[in-house]
Structures are given as C-alpha cells and as structure tokens.
Amino acid sequence: MIASRLKKITSLWVVIVLLLxxxxxILGILMRLNQGDVIQLSPVTFYTDMTVHGLTxxxxxxxxxxxxxxxxxxxxVTTSKPANIIALVFTLIGVLMLWASxxxxxxHAGWTFLYPLPFKEMLKAWATPLFLFSIAVLGVGxxxxxxxxxxxxxxxxxxxxxxxxxxxxxGPKTETPPFILISMITLVGxxxxxxxxxxxxxxxxxxxxxxxxxxxxALLIKNLTYFFGHTIANExxxxxxxxxxxxxxxxxxxxxxxxxxxxALAWNxxxxxxxxxFFHHLYMDxxxxxxxxxxxxxxxYLASLPAAGVTVFSIVVAxxxxxxxxxxxxxxxxxxVMGWVVGGLGAVIDATISNNFVLHxxxxxxxxFHTYNAMGNVLFSLGxxxxxxxxxxxxxxxNKLSALKLFFLVFGGIGFLAAFxxxxxxxxxxxxSNYPDEFPLAKTLAxxxxxxxxIYLIGILLFxxxxxxxxxxxxxxxxx
Amino acid sequence: MCKNLIxxxxxxxxxxxxxxxxxTSGWQxxxxxxxxxxxxxxxxxxxxQTSIDKLAEKKPVIIALVYTRCTGICSPLLLQLKESLQxxxxxxxxxxxxxxFDSRDLIPDMRQMAHLFNLNNNSHWNFAITDSxxxxxxxxxxxxxxxxxxxxxxxxxxLVGVNSQGYISKKLVGLRNEKELELMIGSINNVYTPTxxxxxxxxxxxxxxxxxxxxxxxxxxxxxxIALPAILSILLLVVINKFVHRKEEV
Ligand code: HEM
Numbered sequence: 001m002i003a004s005r006l007k008k009i010t011s012l013w014v015v016i017v018l019l020l021x022x023x024x025x026i027l028g029i030l031m032r033l034n035q036g037d038v039i040q041l042s043p044v045t046f047y048t049d050m051t052v053h054g055l056t057x058x059x060x061x062x063x064x065x066x067x068x069x070x071x072x073x074x075x076x077v078t079t080s081k082p083a084n085i086i087a088l089v090f091t092l093i094g095v096l097m098l099w100a101s102x103x104x105x106x107x108h109a110g111w112t113f114l115y116p117l118p119f120k121e122m123l124k125a126w127a128t129p130l131f132l133f134s135i136a137v138l139g140v141g142x143x144x145x146x147x148x149x150x151x152x153x154x155x156x157x158x159x160x161x162x163x164x165x166x167x168x169x170x171g172p173k174t175e176t177p178p179f180i181l182i183s184m185i186t187l188v189g190x191x192x193x194x195x196x197x198x199x200x201x202x203x204x205x206x207x208x209x210x211x212x213x214x215x216x217x218a219l220l221i222k223n224l225t226y227f228f229g230h231t232i233a234n235e236x237x238x239x240x241x242x243x244x245x246x247x248x249x250x251x252x253x254x255x256x257x258x259x260x261x262x263x264a265l266a267w268n269x270x271x272x273x274x275x276x277x278f279f280h281h282l283y284m285d286x287x288x289x290x291x292x293x294x295x296x297x298x299x300x301y302l303a304s305l306p307a308a309g310v311t312v313f314s315i316v317v318a319x320x321x322x323x324x325x326x327x328x329x330x331x332x333x334x335x336x337v338m339g340w341v342v343g344g345l346g347a348v349i350d351a352t353i354s355n356n357f358v359l360h361x362x363x364x365x366x367x368x369f370h371t372y373n374a375m376g377n378v379l380f381s382l383g384x385x386x387x388x389x390x391x392x393x394x395x396x397x398x399n400k401l402s403a404l405k406l407f408f409l410v411f412g413g414i415g416f417l418a419a420f421x422x423x424x425x426x427x428x429x430x431x432x433s434n435y436p437d438e439f440p441l442a443k444t445l446a447x448x449x450x451x452x453x454x455i456y457l458i459g460i461l462l463f464x465x466x467x468x469x470x471x472x473x474x475x476x477x478x479x480x
Numbered sequence: 481m482c483k484n485l486i487x488x489x490x491x492x493x494x495x496x497x498x499x500x501x502x503x504t505s506g507w508q509x510x511x512x513x514x515x516x517x518x519x520x521x522x523x524x525x526x527x528x529q530t531s532i533d534k535l536a537e538k539k540p541v542i543i544a545l546v547y548t549r550c551t552g553i554c555s556p557l558l559l560q561l562k563e564s565l566q567x568x569x570x571x572x573x574x575x576x577x578x579x580x581f582d583s584r585d586l587i588p589d590m591r592q593m594a595h596l597f598n599l600n601n602n603s604h605w606n607f608a609i610t611d612s613x614x615x616x617x618x619x620x621x622x623x624x625x626x627x628x629x630x631x632x633x634x635x636x637x638x639l640v641g642v643n644s645q646g647y648i649s650k651k652l653v654g655l656r657n658e659k660e661l662e663l664m665i666g667s668i669n670n671v672y673t674p675t676x677x678x679x680x681x682x683x684x685x686x687x688x689x690x691x692x693x694x695x696x697x698x699x700x701x702x703x704x705x706i707a708l709p710a711i712l713s714i715l716l717l718v719v720i721n722k723f724v725h726r727k728e729e730v
Contacts, residue, residue, distance in 0.1 A: 151724050154720055154724050154725075155724045159717070188717060192712075192713040195713055195716075196709040199709065217686040219686075219687045219702065220685055220686065220687050220702035223687070223702075227706065287688070287697075
C-alpha cells in the first residue's frame with residue numbers, strides 16, 4: 001500500500017513540473033520567434049530566456065524522473081518522505097533564486113554557465129553569486145534525495161545484489177528487479193555528477209570571493225562543468241527508463257521484465273561509460289589530452305548502445321506479435337523510447353570526432369538533445385504522470401481526446417525537431433539570438449520550428465489540464 | 481574526530497592560498513590581443529619620420545614601452561631584452577621599437593638611452609618618440625599611472641608583439657626569459673603556439689603545468705580533481721552501505 005503522504009508529494013511534484021514545463025516551453029517558443037525575426041528581444045533578454053529555459057527544463061525533468069522512481073521504489077523498499085519533501089522545497093527555492101538571478105539580475109551565461117562567462121554575463125553584480133547559490137541549493141536538495149534512496153535500497157539489497165552482479169555467475173540465487181538495478185546505477189551516476197558540481201561551485205565561489213586573486217584553470221572548469229551538466233542531462237533519461245522497465249509490461253498486461261546477465265552487463269557498463277562520455281564536449285579544446293578525447297568517443301558509444309540495445313530488445317519482445325493493452329501511458333512510453341533512440345543516434349553521430357568538426361555548436365546539438373528530451377524523457381515522465389493520476393481514480397480517459405493529445409505532441413514535436421536538424425545539417429550555429437544574412441535558411445527554419453513548437457505546447461496544455469485536475473484531487477483528498 | 485581532521489585541512493588550504501594568490505591586476509596579457517595596434521606616427525632617433533605600421537610592414541615589431549627618467553623597471557627590462565635577444569639565434573625576423581610613453585622625453589633623451597645600452601648602431605633596434613602616445617597605449621591596454629610623490633610612473637614592464645599586418649599577437653608582462661621571447665618572435669611571425677601559461681595566475685589546480693624551460697606540459701592537480709567526484713561517490717557508497725548495515729545490527 002503506497003503511503004498517502006507519498007501520493008500527495010508525488011501529486012505536487014507532477015503539478016509543479018507541468019506548470020514549469022509550460023512556462024519553459026513558452027520561453028523556448030519566444031526564442032525561436034526572435035531567431036525568426038517575428039518578435040524583437042534584446043540579446044540580453046534572449047540569453048536570459050535561454051539560460052532560464054535550459055536550466056529549468058533540466059531541473060524539472062530530472063525531478064520528474066526522481067519523483068517517479070521514488071514513487072515506484074516504495075513497492076520494494078521504504079523510502080524517506082522527509083528527503084522527498086526537502087528536495088521539493090529546495091527545488092522550489094532553487095528555481096526561484098535562479099529566476100531572480102536571471103530575470104531580475106540578468107545573469108545570462110547559458111545553462112552551462114561556461115567559465116569565464118559567469119563573471120562577465122550579468123547586469124547586476126549580485127546576479128552571479130545568486131545564480132551559483134541557486135545551483136548549490138538545487139544540488140544539496142537533490143543530493144540528499146539521492147543518498148536517501150540509495151540508503152533505502154542498500155538496506156534491503158547487498159552491494160553486489162543491487163548492481164546485479166550475481167547474474168555474472170551461473171544460477172543466480174537471488175533476484176534483483178531491473179527497476180532496482182537501473183535506479184541504483186542511475187542514482188550513483190547522479191551522486192557523482194552532483195559531487196562534480198560541488199567541486200565546480202567551490203572553485204567558482206573561490207574565484208568570485210577572492211576578487212580575482214584566485215583564478216581558475218579554464219580547462220579544469222570546463223571538464224567539471226560538463227561532468228556535471230552532460231551527466232545529469234543523461235542520467236535523468238535513465239530514471240525514466242527505470243520506470244519503463246517497471247511499468248511497461250505491467251500496463252500492457254504482460255509478465256514483469258526480469259533481470260538477465262546481459263541486462264545486468266549493459267547497465268553496469270552504462271554506469272562507467274556515462275561518467276566519461278562528457279569528454280566529447282571538449283573535442284575542440286586542443287589542450288585536452290588526446291587519450292581523453294578518444295575515451296570520450298568510445299564512452300559515448302558504449303554508454304548509449306548497450307542500454308539502448310537491451311531496452312529496445314525488451315520492448316520489441318514485449319509487443320511483437322502479441323496482444324497488448326495499449327493505453328495512453330504505454331503508448332507514451334513506446335513513442336518516448338523511439339524518440340530516445342533517434343535522439344541517441346543523433347548524439348552518437350555528433351560524438352564521433354570526425355563529424356564533430358562539422359557539427360560542433362551547430363543546431364544539430366539542440367536537435368539531438370531536444371529529441372531525446374522533448375520526444376523521449378518528457379514522454380517517459382508524462383506516461384508515468386498519466387498512469388499515476390489514474391491510479392487513484394475510477395474514471396477512464398476519453399480515447400478520442402487521448403488520440404488528439406498524442407497527435408499534437410508527436411506532430412508538433414517532429415516539426416519542431418526537424419527545423420533544428422535541417423538547420424544543423426546546414427551548419428547554422430546554435431545559441432544565436434539573431435541570425436546574420438550569411439544563413440539564409442535560418443530565419444525560416446526558426447519560424448517553422450516555433451510554429452510546430454506551439455502545436456506541441458497545445459498538446460502539453462491538454463495533458464496539463466487533464467493530469468493536474470486529478471493530481472490536485474489526490475493532493476486534497478482525505479483518503480489514505 | 482572529523483573536526484580534528486577538517487580544521488587543519490582548511491588551515492593548510494588557506495595558507496597555501498595566500499602563498500599562491502598573487503594579485504593579478506595589471507597582469508593581463510590577454511587584453512587587446514588580436515586587435516589592431518594604433519598606427520602612431522613616430523620619430524626615430526636618426527630623425528626619420530615613420531609610423532608603427534610602416535615599421536611592422538618591413539619586419540614584425542617588438543615594442544618596449546619605457547621612459548628615460550624611469551628609476552625602476554625600464555632599464556632592467558631593456559637590459560634583459562637585449563641579453564635574451566642576443567641568445568636567440570633561431571629567428572631574426574623582427575625589430576625592437578623602444579618608445580617613450582612620457583611626453584617630456586625628446587629625441588636627444590632617447591638617443592642617449594640608446595647610447596647607454598650600446599644599441600644606437602644595432603640594426604635590430606629603434607628608439608623613438610611619438611606625439612600620439614595616449615592613443616597608442618590605449619590601443620595596447622597599457623595604463624601607466626603618475627605617482628606625484630615619487631615623480632615616477634607606476635607601470636608594468638611590458639613588451640608588445642606586433643605582426644606585419646599591425647595586429648597585437650602577444651604581450652609579455654614582467655621580465656621574461658628567452659624561451660618566452662622566442663614564443664613572442666614566433667607569434668609575430670604568425671607561427672602558431674598551441675598553449676602557454678599566462679603569468680600571475682594561481683597554478684594550484686591547473687590540469688597541466690607548463691615548464692617554460694623544457695617547453696612541455698606536465699599533468700597537474702586539476703586532472704586529479706576531475707577524477708575526484710567518482711572516487712568520492714565510491715567512498716560514499718561504501719560508507720552508506722556500512723552505515724545502514726551497522727544500524728541494522730544495532
Ligand atoms: C517545445 C518545447 C521546446 C522548445 C520550443 C525549446 C526551444 C529551445 C530553443 C529555441 C533553444 C535555443 C536553441 C539555440 O541554441 O539556438 C533551446 C535550448 C535548450 N533547450 Fe529547449 N526547447 C523545448 C524543450 C526543451 C526540453 C524538453 C528540454 C529539456 C529537458 C530543453 C532543454 C534545453 C536546453 C538544455 C537548451 C540549451 C540552453 C543553453 O544553451 O544554455 N528544451 N530550447
């Protein structure tokens with residue numbers, strides 16, 4: 001029996017995430033419209049919006065994954081409600097601080113706040129420390145949450161079991177549910193990248209408060225920034241996958257997925273390789289040692305391919321020539337996995353050193369990461385939200401409306417992404433507030449992208465209304 | 481127990497900080513790099529009227545900014561430059577232009593300075609004055625400050641490398657060795673140098689430490705810091721595991 005408190009906290013997470021998502025999409029559409037010259041934003045406003053959009057999106061889809069994992073984990077182990085609440089409060093405070101530093105203080109160094117931009121790109125002097133503190137607040141809340149979930153799992157499973165190492169021997173005597181394995185692998189990765197963020201923030205604060213007496217090494221800071229940023233952006237996808245491993249078969253009326261030696265191997269490889277894949281962000285940094293560049297390319301392949309392979313295999317086996325109870329939730333999971341795979345391929349193309357010479361910092365980059373986020377991870381979490389909101393209600397959803405919602409999401413999403421991909425293939429640079437005349441296609445593509453994104457937004461609004469209504473009911477219900 | 485470990489660690493870290501943290505203001509070699517230098521009209525000590533661009537067109541130029549009444553760094557700067565250039569046998573495609581940034585200096589003052597350093601007949605060296613000194617130094621980012629008490633300028637020892645197209649390609653602040661001068665001569669001849677360390681920066685957590693004598697980079701503390709999060713999270717995992725099981729036993 002899921003504790004009533006956990007139900008309520010999860011409902012709150014769902015409503016907050018969807019609300020912030022709508023706001024962040026609007027910022028995204030404004031950026032596209034500005035790039036298309038339909039509206040005129042000052043460059044500072046554009047980059048402020050870009051910073052808020054990027055960091056809010058990463059934050060909300062990370063916490064969405066965590067909230068889902070936490071909710072489902074209660075089936076296996078007891079989870080800490082205070083840790084969940086602390087994370088919620090810290091996330092809200094962190095986001096408010098972030099918005100104050102950006103919207104009021106005009107901090108606009110992008111969500112990766114690449115050194116030395118944090119010390120240069122703001123209009124108010126307090127904006128930089130406030131921005132850094134906002135990351136610290138988010139990080140502390142999330143670290144506490146992760147550690148509490150890891151502790152919960154380790155109470156029940158031994159270290160070897162939680163990583164499913166018994167499957168590497170013949171005849172394993174104990175079982176590790178795939179959900180537990182993937183959650184553990186992912187949470188350890190998240191803790192690692194949050195620790196990288198701690199070191200990063202300490203170094204940035206040291207420079208800030210020493211008033212220039214202490215100067216950082218740009219290469220070190222860039223490595224740490226992507227250790228944190230790239231890793232968390234990828235790990236949050238795996239949180240969604242953990243949920244799919246648990247729920248896809250269940251919702252589809254199929255037997256539960258089991259851990260096998262190859263699932264265990266694939267996910268254990270993922271743990272190591274995802275922590276080293278970020279080196280592919282430094283291909284253009286000639287001072288980075290060559291060995292790390294090669295490791296970056298290998299890790300990019302090895303972090304994504306095994307996990308994607310076993311997941312797609314498991315889904316294909318589950319649906320191939322069998323009758324499935326298709327609901328909106330497992331449809332969202334299914335389409336989400338396709339989006340993840342397509343985006344992953346786009347990422348692997350970009351992570352290949354020879355291709356990166358051409359694609360580096362072009363629109364190809366937002367193309368692939370928006371694919372596995374907007375059409376991947378978002379759908380994983382929406383699937384969970386949808387399933388969750390129906391768990392505690394007797395009403396069924398209207399099928400016609402479901403089809404319409406899905407249509408808006410998929411049609412709008414594909415058009416929005418296509419504009420990015422075509423722009424990337426045409427070498428149009430990313431992060432330009434206004435495109436110069438040298439890129440004749442850029443403005444048209446931006447308008448097309450913005451229009452399709454508006455269709456995607458309509459789909460999200462329909463989901464938002466539908467899911468939030470039920471979540472608000474759960475929130476204010478008296479039942480246990 | 482934790483307190484016993486943490487406090488000394490913080491103290492040691494801060495002691496190290498104070499040693500390493502030399503103020504960097506005025507040590508900014510990167511300022512105005514790849515910008516066009518102001519094409520100031522100059523008068524050489526032989527009376528020839530020319531300009532910086534015209535000189536640079538013939539051969540890339542190393543500009544030394546000094547003044548004749550300087551009782552501080554100007555003489556050591558020129559002396560060291562002269563000695564280091566004598567050691568450089570690799571590339572002779574440059575000239576040195578010594579320009580006074582003190583408007584009181586006249587041609588005879590500069591002539592005497594050249595004479596003092598025994599450089600008046602050296603084809604690699606030119607001494608000059610300009611009536612556009614403010615525009616010249618602001619295009620370089622050089623900011624001498626007049627100190628009325630000691631009647632001297634407070635200023636950096638600065639060498640500015642200008643290539644044949646009139647672009648500032650490298651600056652050297654302070655008295656620097658011949659290896660670094662070689663890098664400067666390379667840079668004004670448009671030879672690409674992938675990396676070199678900027679002076680005055682805290683080297684505590686660098687990924688690599690550049691050795692100007694060997695010209696090689698050695699791995700530094702920074703690389704360790706990149707691995708640190710992974711090491712810490714393994715430790716954390718072990719600690720959490722121990723902690724939850726110890727609690728169970730209790
Ligand atoms: C329909 C929804 C969305 C729209 C319209 C949108 C739009 C945009 C635009 C126009 C940019 C700037 C592109 C450029 O570099 O020129 C951007 C950047 C970004 N977006 Fe989105 N986006 C959407 C969804 C998402 C989602 C779901 C996520 C993540 C989970 C996300 C994360 C980011 C990030 C991290 C950046 C980079 C920001 C930076 O460079 O600092 N976006 N988005």
